[in-house]
Amino acid sequence: MSDEILVGYDGSPDASTALAWALDEAGRTGQPVRLAYVFEWLTVAGWVGPSVTPGAWPDETARRQVEELVHKAASDAAAAHPGLTVHGEVFDGPPALVLQERSAEAALLVLGSRGHGGFTGLLTGSTAVSVSAHAHCPVVVVRGDAPTATGKRIVVGVDGSELSLVALGFAVERAEQRGVPLHVVRTWAAAQWRTQGFDPDEADATERTTLAEELARWRESFPNVPVTTQVGPGNPASALVEASREAQLVVVGSRGRGGLRGTLLGSVSQQVLQHAHCPVAVVRER
Known part of the structure; x- marks a missing residue:
């Protein structure tokens, strides 16, 4: 390497x-x-x-x-x-x-x-x-006509999977290099939470708490990077594609927690690659 x-x-x-x-x-x-x-x-x-x-x-x-x-x-x-x-x-x-x-x-x-x-x-x-x-x-x-968009934020999808946390590290490092904010997107499936006996408010609170814990080490290591979060029910690919409209780079893990082991590129990553409005980074561990 x-x-x-x-x-x-x-x-x-x-x-x-x-x-x-x-x-x-x-x-x-x-x-x-x-x-x-x-x-x-x-x-x-x-x-x-x-x-x-x-x-x-x-x-x-x-x-x-x-x-x-x-x-x-x-x-x-x-x-x-x-x-x-x-x-x-x-x-x-x-x-x-x-x-x-x-x-x-x-x-x-x-x-x-x-x-x-x-x-x-x-x-x-x-x-x-x-x-x-x-x-x-x-x-x-x-993707898109321009290679860069100065000042626009970097967006990353984080679902708690190992590869999404690797993607988070990649994204926050780029945000610091470029001097731009980081926007973290996390969605959850309402139907899945209902089967576990959670109501939507409790599910949302749980996801926000978990994300805050995952972000804590990066906030400490990169205190100068402004971080915003977007948490809620919905389709992760759709949320990331929409967020890409105001981004200079979208970062995803090659496979999220919904992917099957052995699957090299998850459906969310593929959809973001196909439809994002800005360049897309697909990150995996070596």
Whole structure:
């Protein structure tokens, strides 16, 4: 593992937006940035890999063009951000698989919501969803037109699960770095509480008390970060998507307490990835 920010880059507008977000993040942290262009060699029969015989498909001219593209993008980024270290590299293989593997050596992986394989109007692409489910480090999927929204809060979903508490730590650290408030969202299912014999007021009070206990250590460690909370019955994904309208980043754990063990990406995380109005960070333990 390194402190490097890895950016999935294919020259598409969404990838350029992701790169801008990563450079903005690196400008605060001083982390090096690496652009990763994954060059997939395909034939009618499927994946053939780099062992294809010379002179056969793919065209080496296309490979050189890809290398020139990514190296120019890295060079331009470094020139525009003279205090940062920026590299570009071309890898061979299926994009999702290669990015997942490379994430084991990165501190953060940043992706656009769609690449060249996507179509305007579609939701988050399959590569972004797959990588978010399998990566070895936190993944930021950059949604929306702007990579950053200065001054807007950071939103995090906390349901008491282990991974949501990891997400909380990630979120509060980013809030301090950016000098913005943190907004913590926690929802509960009224039907579940009724089966346990609790009335809504008692359920709400219990959830608020539990959340306050979970926040206590972070309030103490980051006293300069203003924290607001939103607690109530409802659908967690819907609440987070709505909160994302006024956020610069939404942070979720890869799987919450409603997820099944062995499930890599929970339904809430997937829905937020698909519908949020700002970049989404999916966080898991290594």
